[in-house]
Amino acid sequence: GENVEQHPSTLSVQEGDSAVIKCTYSDSASNYFPWYKQELGKRPQLIIDIRSNVGEKKDQRIAVTLNKTAKHFSLHITETQPEDSAVYFCAAGQKTSYDKVIFGPGTSLSVIP
Amino acid sequence: KAGVTQTPRYLIKTRGQQVTLSCSPISGHRSVSWYQQTPGQGLQFLFEYFSETQRNKGNFPGRFSGRQFSNSRSEMNVSTLELGDSALYLCASSLGRDTNYEQYFGPGTRLTVT
Numbered sequence: 001g002e003n004v005e006q007h008p009s010t011l012s013v014q015e016g017d018s019a020v021i022k023c024t025y026s027d028s029a030s031n032y033f034p035w036y037k038q039e040l041g042k043r044p045q046l047i048i049d050i051r052s053n054v055g056e057k058k059d060q061r062i063a064v065t066l067n068k069t070a071k072h073f074s075l076h077i078t079e080t081q082p083e084d085s086a087v088y089f090c091a092a093g094q095k096t097s098y099d100k101v102i103f104g105p106g107t108s109l110s111v112i113p
Numbered sequence: 114k115a116g117v118t119q120t121p122r123y124l125i126k127t128r129g130q131q132v133t134l135s136c137s138p139i140s141g142h143r144s145v146s147w148y149q150q151t152p153g154q155g156l157q158f159l160f161e162y163f164s165e166t167q168r169n170k171g172n173f174p175g176r177f178s179g180r181q182f183s184n185s186r187s188e189m190n191v192s193t194l195e196l197g198d199s200a201l202y203l204c205a206s207s208l209g210r211d212t213n214y215e216q217y218f219g220p221g222t223r224l225t226v227t
Contacts, residue, residue: 004155009153042220043117043221044203044218089156096211097169098161098205098210099169099210102158103158
């Protein structure tokens with residue numbers, strides 16, 4: 001089955017700097033890669049996802065890149081703000097159903113004002 | 114439109130007891146998935162229900178079970194609780210099973226087993 005690793009487990013950046021979180025997956029059949037943000041005490045929320053037919057996707061200050069050959073994908077947050085502080089989870093799996101989407105262990109991002 | 118709701122929000126139980134958690138999906142959503150969240154482990158998939166049928170189950174012991182009702186509300190049950198079952202239990206709902214439908218999470222039920 002799928003196995004997802006995520007690095008780093010914790011990340012501190014100065015406000016305005018960029019943050020990068022990297023994930024690797026094991027199943028070459030995976031074709032759906034979502035990212036979730038979970039603020040302290042709140043529910044996870046989907047912030048961006050990418051499917052295997054594209055290599056990069058952007059949404060304002062957030063971008064995700066996918067390298068299917070190397071089986072890794074990354075989240076890039078530019079011009080970080082204190083409200084970006086949260087735990088970020090990557091996930092990988094089959095786009096056909098959520099039960100085949102496996103989550104990484106999470107990265108705790110702290111943006112220092 | 115109301116979001117996904119879960120009850121109770123917090124629960125304290127003793128080893129050996131059983132517990133039932135409830136999840137009400139967004140109106141019209143037919144797929145409900147359950148996850149266990151523990152520090153450093155991310156979200157571990159428990160099971161998914163669609164149209165009152167369990168579609169898949171994660172790698173959890175038989176003590177973990179669930180069901181879905183005709184109104185799509187779902188419950189999960191854990192019998193013979195162990196200390197290691199202490200976790201945040203999240204449910205998520207979506208219109209359909211396919212990831213083309215966005216999945217929305219509930220606030221979770223924080224279960225503490227003593």
